[in-house]
Amino acid sequence: MPNLSSSGERIALYTALTSLSAISIDTVLPALRSIETDLGSGTYFSPPHIVSLFVVGMIFGELLFGPVADRLGRRKAMLIGLGIFIVGTLLGAIASSLEEVVLARIIQGIGASGPKIACRATIRDQFAGDQMARVMSLIFGLMVVIPMFGPAVGQFLMSFWNWRAIFVMYAVAAIALGAWAALRQPETLPPNQEVDSHPRTVLVNIGKIIKNGRVMSMTVAIGLIFGAELVYLSxxxxxxxxxxxxxKLFPVYFAGLALGIGIACFINGxxxxxxxxxxxxxxxxxLFSLFSLLLLAASVFYDGAPPLWMYFSILLVAFFCLGLxxxxxxxxxxxxxxxIAGLGSSIVSSGSGVVAVAYALVIxxxxQSPLTALAIALAIAGVASLLLVEFALRADAQPLSPANRKCLAC
Structure with missing residues (x-):
């Protein structure tokens, strides 16, 4: 099997695989009403569950695929995840009720987490330090830009057929990505360094990760930042x-702020x-904390409605900092x-996701007025994350050693 020939091809593959989850969310948004019109209202579910329960499936899948990536290898975890995603996609394409669509989306979410977790572990295997940060910044930048076109793609596909065309597109994309990864992506987990997947060993390794001050401080900090972003999105x-x-011009302003994040990711790279x-x-x-506090001050001074130019300018700078x-x-x-980068990636991803959702719910x-609440969310997240990151950077940076059954028996 040939290796990926260049870093450009690696980044392109990892970006495409990691973006699968975001594309799966954004592309279906224009179809929610059409699905309800075609299939009728569900007894227990409504159209928004098509999105929210996909995310729940992802969180569960992230916990599942971490140990899989450490035991069976990163490449196999990617391909298994894509296989599960394709099964969910096909079930969604032939669904005859809203409940069946929601079930298919949960399966899709579980599958999409496989390549997401495996790609992060693969990057950790191949890059270190600032070089790893450069690669992840480029991938995050592309991830921000690509889903911006998701709703337009979904609307375009529906103009040719109906909402089922979106699921066909998911299947085609997953099959193409699976073929690309199978033919070009080598296994990056070093030989004979597979991590024992016995439940007791996994629990011990989870304990090691949770007790690591550097990892968990960064996890909470990432969760707070993403939580503030969730407040904005909602x-x-x-x-x-x-x-x-x-x-009518909301998509233009929304895209402008998202583009600021994407540009910052590339600059950081x-x-x-x-x-x-x-x-x-x-x-x-x-800087993020400073401009978030400035937005809060402006919101209070103008009774929750500062001039548009002031609001947009401050938020643009704050979001540019997010991209960095x-x-x-x-x-x-x-x-x-x-x-244990696979398991660790799943803990960081799912843990920060839980923190983000909890933080957004509290906010x-x-x-308060929507703008004041957003400013409060950004300011608290910025200041708290700054303190957490400072603590993390002072903590022990030694790589964690995985446990195994032989050591546990000693």
Whole structure:
């Protein structure tokens, strides 16, 4: 089997595999009403569950595929995940009720987590330090840009057939990615370094990861940052409409802010090996916190409705700082995981996801205007993450050694 011939091909493959989950969410958004019209309302589920339970499937799958990637290898985890994703996709394409679509989406979510977790572990196997941060930044940058076109692609496919065309596209994409990975991606887990997958051993390794101050501090920090972003995503449309009366041009403003994140990811990829991921993370978090506090001050001063130019400009700078953080924080969290990078990646990903959802729910309980609540979410996440990252960078950076049954019997 030929190896990937260049770093460009590796990054392209890892980006495509990792983006599968985001594309699976964004592309189906225009179809939610059509699915309900075609199949009728469900007894226990509604169209939004098509998205939310896909995410639940992903969180479960992330916990499942971590040990798989460490035991069977990264490449096999990718291919198994894609196989499960294809099964869910085919079930969705032939579904005759809303409940069947939701079940198919849960299976899809479980499958999509396989290549996501395996790719992160693969990157950890091949790159280290600032070079790993550069690669992850480039991948995150592409991941931000690619899903921006998801709703348009979904709408385009529906114009030729109906919502089932989107599931056909999922299947074709997964088969193509599976063939690409099978033909070109070598196994990166070193020979004879597979991690024991016995339940007791897995639990011991999970304990090692959870007790590692560096990994868990970064996990919580990543969760808070993503939680603040979730607050923005859940309130953005209402915020622009209620505060500024913007409805038709909302996608333009939304894309502009997303593009700022993507550009920052690419810039970070060019700078990180020169200045170091730790320095860039500290500076970006400091600026993110500063501009989040500035947005909060503006919101309070203008009674929750600062001028549009001021709101957009401050948020654009804050989101640009987010783009500098994504690859670096992920690399810092992965740096100490050693040969249990698969399990560690699943813990970091699912753990930060739980923190993000919990944080977004707490912020949602605040009785504030949408803009003020968003500013509070950004400011608290920024300051708290800065403290957590500073603690993480002072903690032990030695790679974790995986446990095995022989050691446990000693």
């Amino acid at each position: 309130t953005a449309a209402d915020l622009f409409f209620e505060v500024y009366g913007i409805e 060019m700078l990180v090996e020169r200045f170091g991921m730790e320095s860039i993370t500290r500076i970006a978090l400091s 953080l994504f690859g670096n924080m992920g690399a810092l969290a992965m740096a100490s995981l050693g040969n 949602g309980m605040l009785r």
